[in-house]
């Protein structure tokens with residue numbers, strides 16, 4: 001089955017990464033749909049050459065691991081050099097960040113040491129703090145100002161053309177699907193590997209549509225125009241979801257209150273079929289490490305890191321020497337399975353889900369080096385058929 005961007009958008013396999021805007025020179029813009037997703041608009045507004053480049057990199061079409069020689073490998077966690085507990089050396093960075101501040105600390109260190117000239121990542125839109133936008137941070141302070149997880153729609157790769165056009169080495173901090181697209185783009189644009197020299201990922205359970213954030217406002221009877229702050233987590237680990245209004249009122253929910261009802265997560269379709277939520281195209285991926293997969297309270301902030309490349313290993317070692325990162329003990333793949341049981345279950349279900357997509361005429365994501373078939377063989381036939389039928393029903397609704 002051959003993909004076009006219009007088909008990918010029509011079947012809801014677009015995650016809204018923003019590459020469509022970057023590769024069309026901004027002619028096609030990322031726009032918020034009524035369902036609360038960022039999508040390229042118009043989805044059929046590309047030249048033949050742009051379309052050809054896009055379908056080779058779009059996360060709705062393709063996902064590929066970036067693997068270096070000499071790594072260990074695990075069927076679920078992929079190729080890695082080391083796995084360890086880690087957190088930011090600066091207690092304030094650690095406190096403000098989503099988890100332990102590893103990604104912020106590594107981004108700041110990469111700038112501090114001149115390894116890169118800027119960091120492409122995302123942060124709250126100052127005009128509309130519930131929404132997110134791509135950010136180019138040229139200073140460690142700027143990286144720190146956009147610390148924390150943004151659970152709603154974000155399009156970090158809408159900034160990719162601006163980043164590459166600078167002709168300077170840069171780091172990117174983004175979701176695994178975004179970094180997969182960056183890696184695939186490197187096949188057609190040699191500037192990607194030349195300039196985008198550090199790639200840092202957050203391990204990702206799924207991106208909610210904006211409706212998830214809107215539900216928080218509805219609960220507090222607030223309008224989006226009233227907002228001065230919408231912080232999804234951080235200021236503790238996991239920290240509260242904090243909302244502040246322009247007239248100084250404050251509201252909050254705990255992380256467990258925010259996520260207790262899975263029916264209200266309103267996660268993007270692509271996330272249900274995500275073949276790499278673990279950052280296999282990253283130099284370093286950072287995760288939460290709550291036993292069993294959910295917090296039981298607040299703590300000081302502990303990330304699990306998966307170091308996948310020599311560049312990632314070098315950056316981590318340098319940050320540790322500088323005191324900007326602290327390493328705890330090593331983590332085994334078995335421990336990571338316990339920290340992220342939802343990721344293990346999804347990986348094992350994907351082969352069946354892809355079969356279900358194909359049954360209903362929706363082109364599955366083409367995966368390279370992600371072991372989807374191997375992991376799919378772990379499912380017993382009854383479970384496989386259940387996942388396949390569920391995906392087929394879901395896909396039928398997408399037409």
Ligand SMILES: Cc1cc2nc3c(=O)[nH]c(=O)nc-3n(C[C@H](O)[C@H](O)[C@H](O)COP(=O)(O)OP(=O)(O)OC[C@H]3O[C@@H](n4cnc5c(N)ncnc54)[C@H](O)[C@@H]3O)c2cc1C
Nearest residue numbers: 097098099100101102103104121122148150204205287288
């Ligand atoms: C949508 C989403 C789902 C997640 N699901 C899981 C999960 O299932 N399991 C798990 O272990 N961890 C998950 N996380 C990751 C977790 O919340 C932390 O981000 C991660 O542990 C890194 O922590 P940190 O303290 O090092 O990050 P920080 O130091 O706070 O840095 C976060 C960095 O990520 C960037 N960023 C934030 N949100 C986004 C976004 N939506 N897209 C692109 N870049 C972004 C920011 O710009 C910032 O630079 C998820 C995060 C997000 C945004």
Ligand code: SF4
Nearest residue numbers: 014015017018020058
């Ligand atoms: S996932 Fe990215 S590249 Fe693919 S259609 Fe959506 S915005 Fe475009």
Ligand code: SF4
Nearest residue numbers: 177204206207271274
């Ligand atoms: S689950 Fe996968 S597709 Fe969804 S936002 Fe995370 S990395 Fe992207």
